Amino acid sequence: MSRILERLESPAELKDLSLTELATLAQEIREEIIGTVSQTGGHLASSLGVVELTIALQRVFTTPDNNILWDVGHQAYAHKLLTGRLDRFATLRQLNGISGFPKRSESPHDCFDVGHSSTSISAALGMAAARDLKKDDEKVVAVIGDGSLTAGLAFEGMNQAGHLKKNLIVVINDNEMSISPNVGALSSFLSRKMTSEFFLRFKKETENALNHVPRFGKDLLNLARRAEESLKGFLTPGMLFEAFGFDYFGPIDGHQLEDLLETFQNVSRMKGPIVVHVLTRKGKGYPPAETNPALFHGVGPFDRETGAIASDKSGAKSYTAVFGQYLAELAQADPRITAITAAMLEGTGLKEFAERFPERFYDVGIAEQHAVTFAAGQACKGLRPVVALYSTFLQRAYDNVLHDVCLQNLPVTFALDRGGLVGADGPTHHGVFDLSYLRNLPNLTIAAPRDENELRRIMKTALLHEGPFAYRYPRGNGLGLEPAASIEPLPIGRGEKLCDGADGVIFAAGVMVEEALKAAETLLAHEISLAVVDARFIKPLDQELLTSEAIRTGLVITLEENVLQGGFGSAVLELLADEGITARVLRLGLPDKFIEQGSQAELRSLYGLDAKGISQTVLEYFGTPATTVHSAENN
Incomplete structure (x- = not known):
């Protein structure tokens, strides 16, 4: 029946x-x-x-x-x-x-x-x-x-x-x-x-x-x-x-x-x-x-009989775990550091911090606006609050970021987890607007790390900075890098040139740097030589590096996991225009639409933001048939 x-x-x-x-x-x-x-x-x-x-x-x-x-x-x-x-x-x-x-x-x-x-x-x-x-x-x-x-x-x-x-x-x-x-x-x-x-x-x-x-x-x-x-x-x-x-x-x-x-x-x-x-x-x-509802709130595939969560085959720590562990290390050395989240203790990786420093941890519930202004109040009294939220949820506290933090130029750090494409939760959860909605705020520094060690360096930089600072990092695992022996802060507004090229330069932000390097390797087989620069900072941009590379090659390709409107590529265009530099600019990012659900890999492929898609776009730009592209990953 x-x-x-x-x-x-x-x-x-x-x-x-x-x-x-x-x-x-x-x-x-x-x-x-x-x-x-x-x-x-x-x-x-x-x-x-x-x-x-x-x-x-x-x-x-x-x-x-x-x-x-x-x-x-x-x-x-x-x-x-x-x-x-x-x-x-x-x-x-x-x-x-x-x-x-x-x-x-x-x-x-x-x-x-x-x-x-x-x-x-x-x-x-x-x-x-x-x-x-x-x-x-x-x-x-x-x-x-x-x-x-x-x-x-x-x-x-x-x-x-x-x-x-x-x-x-x-x-x-x-x-x-x-x-x-x-x-x-x-x-x-x-x-x-x-x-x-x-x-x-x-x-x-x-x-x-x-x-x-x-x-x-x-x-x-x-x-x-x-x-x-x-x-x-x-x-x-x-x-x-x-x-x-x-x-x-x-x-x-x-x-x-x-x-x-x-x-x-x-x-x-x-x-x-x-x-x-x-x-x-x-x-x-x-x-x-029933036994562990927090674990099974938002869960990946699991064994139905035992409840065991399917293990990640890469073995690398997630960016969330790297953030949580290193923030606890930084807090051990600096008693001014506090951590604030909005009903996302596990999701933002703050469990270790909460256990080690309960008197400095605050879960304010689903109240992002309060979280930001609460942090501003702490910063007024000499503390170094870190507000850890998913990128998509900081949108709910935009006015508080603007008026209560940036207007007063307070040293509040915004740690934005799930920056970029998040996968199966779909359009309500993709963190693809933060670069655009934060970039126009005075006093705010914005950064995006390309790997785990860069995340640690940016975290240290943010807590030493006398002003508001936001950094975004993706959902999922890092590259599997071992922690550097010494984590040194970064000079604010300085990028890093990772490889040279004569035909153009890719300026990439965050996790797109790795895809840019793979694409550059692929394109060498087609006799197209591109330099790759990790911008590191979306605001302020590395003016000297960007303008010199634009003048040298005449072609700037920007790469970001953010909507193109008002994002990183827009910032590059504005800088070149302000400096009176004439260069061809090809912006790669997400279109003016709400991005559907799907795995991160599927969506990056769909919108041409993986190494293969980037290579195809560049080859088409240079007039080479895209059907000849082979990803460097598969060679």
């Missing part, structure tokens, strides 16, 4: 299933998620934790007739499986496959594109306001994790939602809070009963009756309300949400389908902004993920 999951053609059919069948379906969904993610990698623990919640939401608030917004989208795999994507689920996060996040262009059941956290309440409120203006009647539900509630944007959305009194349901997916089983069971029971139609009608009628009692009616009503609030406050954390103007219900056991369905059915009939607090367990149903 076929699985229930395979027989479902639309989430509307969930209404016809019994509780027993729904429980079986939950198990089938978990098996499908575990089997696929073990092959493709992905966000496993959070998706396993919301299977019952997803089933209950789709049964009561069926999409696309209603709107369910998944904050961040890490937990949306069950949603995808219930909304017609089972046949494509094996392509999850692959090139030309389905996204790891909700995506409007992928399905009418996905009502909002996500990938960064804490946007769901604001977007849902906007949809609710639009619904009312259009006089429609669909339900709008935002599902947000407890971690995402640390961002100010979530509270900004809640603040306006409470003011506007729109019909809006916010589901708090709480997979971190610890609560006593007895208190949890009692509060779950009370919340289900306090949302029932009978209770709400009784409450309203009682309020009306008390309002009409002469002399003492209003006092009795206020006393009853205080008693209700005291009971909620004693048993639940609901007073915070009540203060924002929401009716609060919960906590509800997020793995008990019967309780979830009863609660959602009840609140679906209610008016105004409502919070339903649901307790779930990350990794539910897969013991390795």
